Amino acid sequence: MAAGGVDVSRSSVAVEKDYDFYRNGSRDVYVRQSGRDAERRQIKRPSDHDLRRNDGRHRSRLAYEKGELREQAEVQRPSEKRRKFSPILWNAKEEKVGRAPSGEKTKSPFPIPTTTVISNQAVTGKTSSEDQVNVLMSPEPSYLVPVQPLEAMLSAKHPVDDLEEGQLEEEQVMQEHVKEGLLEEKPVMQEPCIKTSRWGTGLTSPKEELISHADNVSKTSRWNRSSLTPECEEVMVSEEQQCYSSESGSGHRTVEKLSADANSDREYCSSDHDELENEDPDSSTQGGMDMMLGSRSVNEFQKLNKINEGTYGIVYKARDEKTKEIVALKKIKMKEDRFEEEYGFPLTSLREINILLSCNHPAIVNVKEVVVGGKNDSDVYMVMEHLEHDLRGVMDRRKEPFSTSEVKCLMMQLLDGLKYLHTNWIIHRDLKPSNLLMNNCGELKICDFGMARQYGSPIKPYTQMVITQWYRPPELLLGAKEYSTAVDMWSVGCIMAELLSQKPLFPGKSELDQLQKIFAVLGTPNEEVWPGFSSFPNAKAKFPTQPYNMLLY
Numbered sequence: 056m057a058a059g060g061v062d063v064s065r066s067s068v069a070v071e072k073d074y075d076f077y078r079n080g081s082r083d084v085y086v087r088q089s090g091r092d093a094e095r096r097q098i099k100r101p102s103d104h105d106l107r108r109n110d111g112r113h114r115s116r117l118a119y120e121k122g123e124l125r126e127q128a129e130v131q132r133p134s135e136k137r138r139k140f141s142p143i144l145w146n147a148k149e150e151k152v153g154r155a156p157s158g159e160k161t162k163s164p165f166p167i168p169t170t171t172v173i174s175n176q177a178v179t180g181k182t183s184s185e186d187q188v189n190v191l192m193s194p195e196p197s198y199l200v201p202v203q204p205l206e207a208m209l210s211a212k213h214p215v216d217d218l219e220e221g222q223l224e225e226e227q228v229m230q231e232h233v234k235e236g237l238l239e240e241k242p243v244m245q246e247p248c249i250k251t252s253r254w255g256t257g258l259t260s261p262k263e264e265l266i267s268h269a270d271n272v273s274k275t276s277r278w279n280r281s282s283l284t285p286e287c288e289e290v291m292v293s294e295e296q297q298c299y300s301s302e303s304g305s306g307h308r309t310v311e312k313l314s315a316d317a318n319s320d321r322e323y324c325s326s327d328h329d330e331l332e333n334e335d336p337d338s339s340t341q342g343g344m345d346m347m348l349g350s351r352s353v354n355e356f357q358k359l360n361k362i363n364e365g366t367y368g369i370v371y372k373a374r375d376e377k378t379k380e381i382v383a384l385k386k387i388k389m390k391e392d393r394f395e396e397e398y399g400f401p402l403t404s405l406r407e408i409n410i411l412l413s414c415n416h417p418a419i420v421n422v423k424e425v426v427v428g429g430k431n432d433s434d435v436y437m438v439m440e441h442l443e444h445d446l447r448g449v450m451d452r453r454k455e456p457f458s459t460s461e462v463k464c465l466m467m468q469l470l471d472g473l474k475y476l477h478t479n480w481i482i483h484r485d486l487k488p489s490n491l492l493m494n495n496c497g498e499l500k501i502c503d504f505g506m507a508r509q510y511g512s513p514i515k516p517y518t519q520m521v522i523t524q525w526y527r528p529p530e531l532l533l534g535a536k537e538y539s540t541a542v543d544m545w546s547v548g549c550i551m552a553e554l555l556s557q558k559p560l561f562p563g564k565s566e567l568d569q570l571q572k573i574f575a576v577l578g579t580p581n582e583e584v585w586p587g588f589s590s591f592p593n594a595k596a597k598f599p600t601q602p603y604n605m606l607l608y
């Protein structure tokens with residue numbers, strides 16, 4: 056029997072086919088969109104049958120509840136993975152350290168913060184010729200972005216997502232140096248090489264205009280910021296909602312402060328919205344208008360029903376009147392309170408759109424375009440491929456756990472998608488069952504990239520207020536700010552355990568309780584089993600001693 060009405064077992068065949076398809080390259084491929092986007096997304100044209108099959112969540116839900124098996128549809132796959140991103144490089148010397156996980160040589164679609172941001176040279180106002188030689192002569196792979204000439208740096212813009220703590224701290228340090236008279240000239244913040252990015256060659260599509268706006272927002276906020284604010288600001292919903300958010304659409308990405316009060320229910324939004332702290336609200340919304348010039352109108356879609364509501368968006372099932380294709384429309388929730396620190400278009404949504412438009416993988420939800428419209432003509436919608444279920448809902452409806460082969464099939468897809476992300480220097484930072492979409496063929500796709508971000512080498516400090524608590528790794532719970540792809544892998548492990556046992560692996564009620572649940576299973580760490588453990592900010596808490604194993608060895 057299929058997994059909760061979703062034919063996971065059969066999809067394993069489909070997945071095998073996919074991999075054959077993948078290996079064998081392009082067959083029956085058409086270009087979905089024109090221009091620049093066409094280069095990015097080559098997909099196989101869905102058959103009419105496929106479109107019909109997706110017609111009606113209600114129908115599929117009924118079928119699902121009746122346990123009907125769906126016909127196995129020919130799985131459509133891109134002919135190849137076209138999009139490869141580059142790492143963020145933080146300074147010239149360290150470029151040599153950076154290595155793309157896969158070793159594939161590709162050009163980044165992102166505005167890359169080739170940040171020799173505040174290297175020692177920048178602070179002293181000198182750049183040694185040796186460093187320049189190293190940069191220019193070293194046989195770096197092409198995914199390592201060369202340091203830009205100063206003029207290019209100055210004329211470039213900031214990327215939408217290069218503004219987390221590392222940068223902020225560096226910016227502050229620099230300002231302090233200026234105050235202390237250490238810098239004679241106005242400090243040069245090396246900016247991303249937007250001219251070499253796909254946005255550097257002119258704005259040719261609404262999407263690119265949108266991203267351009269993201270840059271503007273980011274830049275404005277960066278330069279206008281007068282102070283740094285804590286990253287967790289919004290009081291969120293209860294943990295139960297947070298962790299089982301499939302149907303409720305309740306607050307994901309929520310965390311709570313580690314405290315001795317294990318029963319504390321207060322949770323906070325893990326936002327890095329302080330980037331927008333001092334942005335002029337009017338300019339933000341005005342920019343939002345401008346960036347949408349040329350986008351299709353949402354009126355070209357017929358809304359069929361509301362699927363779900365999350366923290367950052369309301370998701371509808373809709374039909375594209377032009378192509379008759381069934382799609383999911385995610386309406387971005389604008390921050391409407393002018394007196395809130397963040398107002399207007401949320402940074403998380405900009406990041407999500409930015410990353411998803413650049414991704415092209417069968418296990419990552421496909422964002423087709425961004426459209427505008429609605430009551431005030433100012434609503435922004437992401438147009439995504441539609442999938443009938445999310446894994447949370449599928450699990451909730453099942454009476455028994457998935458079989459081992461079903462779990463293998465799901466995990467293979469999840470890991471394949473995650474490999475693609477990590478290979479392209481993206482950490483998802485919010486993997487959990489409700490962010491894994493599924494269709495009736497058992498295909499799994501990762502969605503909700505609001506917390507995702509591009510990372511770089513070497514690792515820089517980021518907010519630890521990410522990942523829904525039950526799926527959050529101990530290093531984040533312990534306060535680590537320098538982390539990488541491993542945080543997603545922890546979430547994957549929790550999801551796999553949940554698939555096998557039909558219950559969450561570590562359903563902590565608070566951060567402290569979360570850690571205790573983890574330690575109860577894996578042992579209380581110490582310096583011996585986890586070198587560096589004692590240096591975590593929250594490691595000083597007294598945890599009950601639990602026997603540990605030496606899994607690491």
Ligand SMILES: Nc1ncnc2c1ncn2[C@@H]1O[C@H](COP(=O)(O)OP(=O)(O)OP(=O)(O)O)[C@@H](O)[C@H]1O
Nearest residue numbers: 307363365366367368370383439440441442445503
């Ligand atoms: N492409 C899609 N097809 C079908 N359903 C979808 C699609 N995208 C999202 N959904 C549904 O909408 C829900 C919310 O979507 P999403 O997680 O992207 O919104 P969000 O506002 O970012 O949520 P969160 O509160 O987790 O931040 C998902 O859990 C899923 O049930």
